[in-house]
Each structure stands twice: as C-alpha cells, then as structure tokens.
Amino acid sequence: MKKRSLIPILYILFLMLPIYWLIAMSFKTTNEILSGFSLFPQTFTTENYKTIFTDPTWYWGYINSIFYVSLNTVISITVALPAAYAFSRFRFLGDKQLFFWLLTNRMAPAAVFALPFFQLYSAVGLFDTHIAVALAHCLFNIPLAVWILEGFMSGIPKELDETAYVDGYSFPRFFTKIFLPNISAGVGVAAFFCFMFSWVELLLAKTLTAVAAKPIAATMTKTASSAGYELGLLAAAGTLTIIPGAIVIYFVRNYIARGFALGRV
C-alpha cells in the first residue's frame, strides 16, 4: 500500500466515526445510554426501530418526506430542461442577467424567507400540503438544476442540433429522441442534486407543514423536545434518514465526480 493512500483512508475514517456512533446509539436501550459509556451496544435492541415502523406519526414522516422530495425533483428537472437548453444554445435579451438572478436565489438564507413563505402559501391555500414544500424547494433547486444541465448541454456540439433539423426532425422530437439520451448523465446528476438538497432542507419544510405533510425531520425535533430526551429513538430515526440518500448516491456513483464539476470540466 502506498503512503499517500493513507490520507483518504484517515479522512473516510473521520467521516464514519460520528455515523458509527449514531448507528451504535440506535441499537442501545435508553437505560444503557444514560448509565454510561460503552463502545458497542451491550444489550443489543431493535426496540427503537420497532417503535418507528409501528407508529404512524413516525413512518408517515418518512413517506411525506420522500413524497415531496420526489415531487420537487420531477418539477425541477422538467422546467429546468428547456431553460438550460435556451441558456446553452441561444442568445436573447437579458440572458446573462437572468442566469445570475436565478443563481442569487441559492444565496437567499432560508431563515430570511421562512415567515413570508408561510404567509404566501397560507394565502394561496396550499399550507400543509406536499405540493407546497415541493414548490418552495424549487426556489433553490431549479437554479441549481439549470446550472448543472446547462453545463452538460454546452458539452454537446451544436452540429448535433443542426444535423437533426436538416434531417427533418421537429424540435420536440429532436429534444426527446436525440438530445435527452445524449445528456442522460447530466439529467441523472441534476436529479441527484435536487433530491439531495430537498431531502436535507428542514427549515422551509417545517414552516410550511403542520400535520398532513409533516416531514420526518420535524417529527424528530418534536420528539427530541417533548418526550423527554429519548436518544436511542432519535438515533434510530436519524440512521433511517441516511438510507434514502445512500441509495440514491449508489445509482449515480459513476457520474458523481463529473457531476460535481457541474459538467464544465
């Protein structure tokens, strides 16, 4: 083994330690956690997980989260595709300014917008629905999706478009039959990023929901404060929130390096 591979190994070890601790905690009983320090669960229990899978307020949290995250990913990608195409292929009045304005929305602190968002979505009657959270997350996911897709599309030579027109393809047919397959990696990466940022965001999701569409993260904060301090249960819930991300990342593992460069390298 070469000496320099030590650095990534040490780094990954550092990344895994807190995650290990969370998982270890989730298999301990509350008694064991509070009675003192133990590196491994002494009395191994799956009680915490059983609570989550049998209590509807818990498992509905997961279903709600996954539902609005998927909804958001679909909306973001669908509207970002034509926009990214326009930015990569055409010059039109105000295109550069528009692109920068889109990016500025990623800079707005969510804490700033929490209260106005609540008022806006209450006013249009969407409060406490999945679509409200999905639409609100578009604020930062659409700019990102446009940015990533534009990078990938600019890597495709324009001759492809021109040849297709000469061959008599209409625009929609060209776009879906020829262009999309060419940038499928880009679509995958953009979808991954939308999923990721919608999944990890909590402040807006919590602000826009009460009961019917409450995300898992909100259920967790409520448990942490109300039912005493059930660390084991909290750890189990936290462990389960890692799984969807891990599954999604597995699918894009081969594109991830290129995707993080937003297609520009």
Next chain:
Amino acid sequence: MKRDYQKGWFFVLPVLILVAFNALVPMMTVVNYSVQETFGDNIFFWQGLDWFEQLLRSDRFHAALGRQFLFTGMILAIEVPLGIIIALSMPRQGPWVPVCLVLMALPMLIPWNVVGAMWNIFTLPDIGLLGYLMNHTLGIPYDMTQNPTAAWITIITMDVWHWTSLVVLLAYAGLVSIPDAYYQAAKIDGASGWSVFRYIQLPKMKTVLTIAILLRFMDSFNIYTEPFVLTGGGPGNSTTLLSIDLVKIALGQFDLGPAAAMSLIYFAITLLVSWVFYTLMTKDDAK
C-alpha cells in the same frame, strides 16, 4: 457561437414563473416589513429607514456579523486546502474510486438537523464517543455547553466533517480531466512534484475550485439548522451566527421590522460577495 433567438424567453418562462413566485413575493413581504413598525393586530406604521439605521449602529448586529465572518473564514481556510490535499492523494482509477466517492459524499446527504443531533450525541461529555475520549481517556476538559472555545471547535469540526467532501469531489473532478500526456511531458522535463501541482494541476482545478469556494461561501454564510441544533447559539451568545440571531429576533421576539431590515442587509452582503466571485469565474470562462 450562440445564435440570436429572442424566442429563447419562452424556454425559460416556466422557470421564471416558478422561481419568481417563490422569490419575489416573499422578498416584497420582507421589504414591506422592513420599513414599518407593528404592534400586532395587523396594524402597521410607516417607519422609513429607521430600522436600517438602528441596525447598522447596533453592537449586537456587529457582533453576530463578526462571528459569521469568522466562521465562514475559518471553514474556508480549513476545507479548501484540506479538500485539495485529499483529492490529490486519491487514486485516479480502479475499484476503490466509486467506494471512496460514495463514502465521502455520504455526510452531505444527511438532513441538516440530523447532522446537528448526530454531533450532539457524538460530543456529549460522558456518553458521547468524542466527549468521552477527550474527558476521560485524554484528560482534556471538553464540554461544549459550558466552554465557548469548545463550542467553536465543535461547530467548525462539524462543518469540516459535513462539507469538505464537496471540495474534494469538485477538485477530484478537475484532476481526473487532466490528460496523461501532461504528466508525461512534466516527467520528461524533470518537473518536481510541486511544479506539477503549481503549473498543471492547480490551473486545471481553477474553475471547479471557484465553484467550490462560491458554494461553500454561500452555504456557510447562510448556515442555520446545524449549529442551532448543536449549540442553540450558546453558551451565552458565543456561537450565535447571523441566521440564528435573525430567527431569534423575528420569531422569538417577534420584531418583524428589525428582522426584515436585517434580512435585507444580510442578503445584500451575500449577494455582493457572490457577485464578485461570479464575475471572476465567468471572466475565466470567456478566455
């Protein structure tokens, strides 16, 4: 060459409508609050620019802003060099590459409140792994709920844990795009390891590193959930970053006017710094 095509606007229209709905309406609400005073019951009084003036003179705001810049500066100073070092020492190909990438990206996919809760459990003085190691094995007193220095070290470590991988993955993407011929040419010229880095690898990573710094600046400047769950801004006010202070004023004290004025100044600072980065970035693209 791109072609002139004004109908391009129709392509971006859906994006425009969706983002404008989410951005402009709340933004106007904030602007509206920032120039008024309210005593509840939806009664508002015109206040002009008083809130802005008050805020720019307030020590509390200066302190929170100072802490915010300190936090962002520190995490950038640690994460960017560390990320480059890790990316440089990663294998370029082979079966371990996807394994490394997936494991490294994992922290970024954990919901932010879980990240906070996870680090809380990890650092508890007597039952957390890190807390126990520090206090009982190494004998270093460490309690982030009591000691401001410990709290700062903890939130910085948490952010390094959470986001260094973003820099690693971006830098790595830049590195793998360098053709082998470049390295061979450097070898023939007898270039040292440092000059390979300085004249081949660093220039190739420039664009991606700008993106990394830009993203890290924006996100760390807006950070809220993780430090709020971990320290709640404490002990005292020692880790009350800008967002945490803002939420305290807006929802805790329900001072909507000052909170809105603060939001706008906050947003303006983020915008200004990001704009400088963005101009630098697109200038390179044009060359």
